[in-house]
Amino acid sequence: MSPRIFWSLLLGLLVLLGVPLTILFLRTHEKVTETVVLPPRGEASYNPLYVLGQALRADGIEVQSRQRLQLAKMALADTDTVVLLQDTRDLPPPTVQALLDWVGRGGHLLLRTQPPGKDTASTTQGPLLDRIGVESLFHKARCQRFHVEDDPSHEEFCRGRRFSLGFQARADAERHWGREGDLVFARLRHGKGRIDVLADMDFMRGAGAAPLPRKRTTAKDAPQRDGLHDLAHRDLTRYLLDPNYGRGTVWLVYGSRPPTLLARIVLQGWPVWIPLLLALLGWLWARAQRLGSVLPSPVVERRSLLEHVRASGELLLRFGHAAPLYNAVQALFLHRLRLRAPVAAALDGAARDQAIAEVLQWPVSRVATALTAPSPHDSSALRERIRLLLQMRSLL
Template sequence: MNRRTLCWVGAVLVALLIALSVFLVLKAKPYQEEVDHGPSPAAQANPYLAAEMFLRERGLKVSHAESLSVLPDIDPRRHTLLLFNDRSRMTPRQVEQVLNWTRAGGRLVFVAESLWDEQTKQSNDLLLDRVQLHQSLSKDLKDPPKDLEQDPFPKLTKLYVEDEDAPAYAGFDTDFHLDDPKNLAQAWANSGKATHMMQLPYSLGSITVVTDAELWKSQTIAQYDNAWLLWYLSADTDVTLIYNSEHDGLLTLLWRYFPQAIVALLALIGLWLWHIGVRHGPLQAPAPSGRRQLQEHLRASADFLLRHNGQQALLQALQQDVLRRARRRHPGFDRLNVAEQWLALSRLTRQPTRAISQALSPVPNQRLSSAEFCRQVAHLQTLRNTL
């Protein structure tokens, strides 16, 4: 192929590329697409993150904690404490600490956590009992009388504010009801059937009790007037929000970010356990069932007696057997003293009296060595066999 032909081929390719580019430019249309990646890690870790951001936008200073340990460092004047955490383990000392903080001028907002028990005259919520408010189920209340004008929003909680014609609407859980048997509350908010918020003065401070705080979580705070109500309860103060954050455990985080490494580690552990469990060396063949040698039975019986009765019992049995045979060979053997018995045995067995005395001496309590035990048994067997 000559140079002129190559130039023509290159020109054609360039023309095709230009034409393809023009076609794509004319046909391609840009567009925008939103991809929802779900809540951010910060929102997942903090269910009240939207509430905190809303209050900060209104100019309030907001902080949060996971326990009441921060309470001594909080100045109660012009400060609001939101107790949205689980208080099932709250101690009487902590209850008194919170109430003293409120008496000094703080605003306290907390969630009623337990139902009032008429039999025990108390609930499992120590803080709720101290402020003398009761919580019950709305289904246990009597149906309210039918007004001439029907309530258009019976499931919403209405709060009437001074100098306002229309009420504020909040999305409290209508399954629960707050009762004020001592008539201590000065403000309250009701749905069509029950009361879901009560506010009462407490020395220099104030206490607000609500049936739930779900309306102030990130998923529901934008509904109705939920956000406004939270601001209304904490207006012109600094805010400390106390709740329990749910953190993922170490194992959950490891499995989420390093699943391959965990699987490999488990496989290595399994291989290591299999390796140490492998038997080293050949298996010992089972003994044949046809063995019936008398020597083996005698040895097994002797080992059994030695393990269970000890050396002393075996030696004493041999000594008694020697004396029993001596009585049969020598009439009146029992009437002789020990020295005369040894002399008689010496004549009968033709053994020296020293060997006889060593063999028939009382068996010591301490354990004999294997050599000494075998020697003692051999002497006694020799005496017994010669009688």
């Protein structure tokens, strides 16, 4: 078959199979568009005021975000605005004084009361709230009705801690929201600037409370809403930012910390480290020794030369072979004698004993006893003669 015929047949086969399959696919499948909301990433995952900052930038406002209030690193102008989501109880008195001095020159400060916590008996509100005249905080949160044309049951500040103002602060208040002595919002004059005290700032966050039902609800039962995506929240935020809006920089102090590397690894990297951990545990289990009672250590061979010599001597002595032991020690002595006193070693008999006694300055009888072989079964005489021979050898 020629290549031209082969490729023609292959192309025809693809057309015959491909056209019906394409028609079948188009008739049995439908194109559907689905929107999936992904979890926030980067700064949006830890900055609750990130959406507010993006909205202000889109409106042409210069925005700066900070984790903590650090006036030394923030060049605040007299027309700037500071949204302080950070807990004001953390601010030291010098920082509070510097912040109030800036507000007195024309700045605009928005802050919130600390949210209700587990310690409902605590009355500590920090130096900043004390300085601006906030007298008391209420631990029980309650929703505040917020009239909206298309949402008549709209409510706000359901999770905020309401507050009351002192006499001087009430005199400086331009506007307030709530009943007398039970406020959720108050705008106070301070020099040329303004201070807005809010029960909470959930409506400014990236995620806040969902539309509440028409019936009266408590803060505990309030559902969740999508923060600045709610039109009423945008209007309320724009109203609060009005004094210096468009005149200076808006500083967003969100007061939260970005997640650490360890937290990211544990919470987001589990598809990687869990299989690796299981593989490591499996390898350790395969390499581990069997479980059970501890086996005794094997007996180590004793290779001491002295022990071998002592055992050989005791064996010869036990079987009545004392002569080889004596002859070995005597030969050791005579070898030393030939090195140190060759004249005495060349003699024999009584003459040799006399020469050795003169060299060692010993009695001749003692030398003769040491050089005389003992009886084969007299172990005491053997030990005595070996002792004398070794002593004589050491004196040479």
